[in-house]
Amino acid sequence: MTPGLQSSRERGLHAQVVDVLGQEIVDGRLGPGSIVNLDELAVRFSVSRSVLRESLRVLQSLGMVEPRQRVGTQVLPRASWDLMSPQIIVWRGRGPEYHTQMRELLELRLGLEPVAARLSAERLDPLQAALVRQAASAMVEAGVEGDGRKYLEADIAFHSAILHGSGNAVIGHFATTVEALLRTRTEERRFTITEYTPASAARHHALADALADGDADGAFAAAQALITATVAEFDDEREAAPGL
Missing domain, CATH: 1.10.10.10 (Winged helix-like DNA-binding domain superfamily/Winged helix DNA-binding domain)
Structure with missing residues (x-):
């Protein structure tokens, strides 16, 4: 050898x-x-x-x-532990800590992403705003097609663009954490395409519109509504899970 x-x-x-x-x-x-x-x-x-x-x-x-x-x-x-590490997020997402981790990081996202959206509405250039809208449209298409992989990749692109578009390097670094968290849902028993997908795609579009319009307050409210709805969806999923 x-x-x-x-x-x-x-x-x-x-x-x-x-x-x-x-x-x-x-x-x-x-x-x-x-x-x-x-x-x-x-x-x-x-x-x-x-x-x-x-x-x-x-x-x-x-x-x-x-x-x-x-x-x-x-x-x-x-x-x-470095609980923000993508590797630890993967490990926790595979095992019995999946629901605990999802709740913890959704609560963190609820506090951070509306702020990132407000900043992005003020700082995104036209190309970045177009990319956010493109990702939102891809989520709608994926939902119609029932394509979970396409939906996931578009969702990751959407949130990453907003976090990086905030112009704040520390907030932008959180994009890797969000991506790792979203990828934990690709397991068959908790796949990305759900009954919540159409409404979620619409909320992503509302946020994309606010960003493209430079509406900082609207972007903050839309991001808060999006993550709040995600928390509610997760709570429904957790209650329906066996043994919980």
Whole structure:
């Protein structure tokens, strides 16, 4: 095997170890205070200690584990995790914390996105405003066609354009968090196309119109109405979910 292929293989193994361990920490199978044993992991994953150390460094950067002298690498509680990280959002979205995470981040979006919309109404250039409208139209088309993938991608493009269009770099950075959250709904049991899709697409259009008109107050109100309705939809979904 050439060095280049070996390097590629190790990168794949590293990603696999990170994904499995991260999911186990989020799901509670590796609870807070647990000690991660490198010898056991080396046997379990059939990987070198260097791959394991690099994987644990990634988890440490996410606040999920921490090396302790004379103890080893210890799993940290949720309060230490980088809950805005797209990777942690994916892990939480796959498991039993899906509904908890959705509620937490929808509440955050309710506070942030109307402000971003107000700023975007004042700062979007004509091309950016056209892109927002194009994304809203694509959502309507996807709803009619029953195309969940198209709807999701248009939804991501719509919200990303508004967050970046705010002209505030910190708000714009939140776009990666929103994208990761929206992608957690692509699981079959909670797919993007629902009975709420037509009304949601109409609300996106109302927001796009306010942005194109430069109506800051209207954009704020439309964004607030959009996220508030999303919260209500989520609450209905959670009540209908088995075991909740």
